[in-house]
Amino acid sequence: MASKRGLCIAVIGFAAQVGVVGTATAQDPTKVEPKHYKQDFENERVQVVSVHYGPHEKSGLHEHPGGVVVVITGGHLKFTDEKGKVTEVFAKPGEARWFNPFKHTVENVGDTSYNAVYVGIKSKSNVISQNGELLSAEELQRILADALQPEKSSPLGREDRVFPPGSADQ
Numbered sequence: 111m112a113s114k115r116g117l118c119i120a121v122i123g124f125a126a127q128v129g130v131v132g133t134a135t136a137q138d139p140t141k142v143e144p145k146h147y148k149q150d151f152e153n154e155r156v157q158v159v160s161v162h163y164g165p166h167e168k169s170g171l172h173e174h175p176g177g178v179v180v181v182i183t184g185g186h187l188k189f190t191d192e193k194g195k196v197t198e199v200f201a202k203p204g205e206a207r208w209f210n211p212f213k214h215t216v217e218n219v220g221d222t223s224y225n226a227v228y229v230g231i232k233s234k235s236n237v238i239s240q241n242g243e244l245l246s247a248e249e250l251q252r253i254l255a256d257a258l259q260p261e262k263s264s265p266l267g268r269e270d271r272v273f274p275p276g277s278a279d280q
Contacts, residue, residue, distance in 0.1 A: 137213065139172040146216070147172075150227070157230040163187070163218035173213035177230035181205045185224030188217040201226070208248075 139147040140159060146169050151158040157175065163185070171192065181201045189197045192213045201224065218224050 137171070137173040139169075139174060142172045143169050147228075155232060157232065159228045159230065161224070161226040161228055163216060163224045165218060165221050165223060167218050169216040171213065171215050174209065174211065174228060175230040175232055176211045177209060177228055179207050179209060180227045180229070181207075182225040182227065183223060185218055185222065186220040187224060188219050189214045190217075 138157075140149040140157075146161060146163055146167070148160045148162075149157065150160050156177075161179070163169075179201075181203055184200070184202045184205075187199045187201060189199065191197075198219075
């Protein structure tokens, strides 16, 4: 579990380093679904949320900004969007997926708990690197997925820390 926590911290650190244009979504899952979503970190750029669904638990309708989910313990989930379209997902531990902004309900249809961390990017699509370059959603997904691979080096080039020296987020 410690290595998964380290991966999540790396994702949080990376996400906190990028600049973003935009605002947060209106139906914050930590407010409308506090049983399943707990805010771990938030600033003007990102919202990091721990996700927990016990076996067979269901949520009410809520929405997320676009972002990356990192699966801690896998599960069989059923997502139903606001138009009634159902999507089943078999999430695997350690998996990272990009999601565009979406509104949905969730049901854990499995017999075990599902746990993940969602790093919501507070923008429509404009993510700016530290060098001032505009990143596409695909580029951000690739960078975050690479950062989650334990055998790979950090995309920030910092193996020994998540936050720069003197950062208020240390």
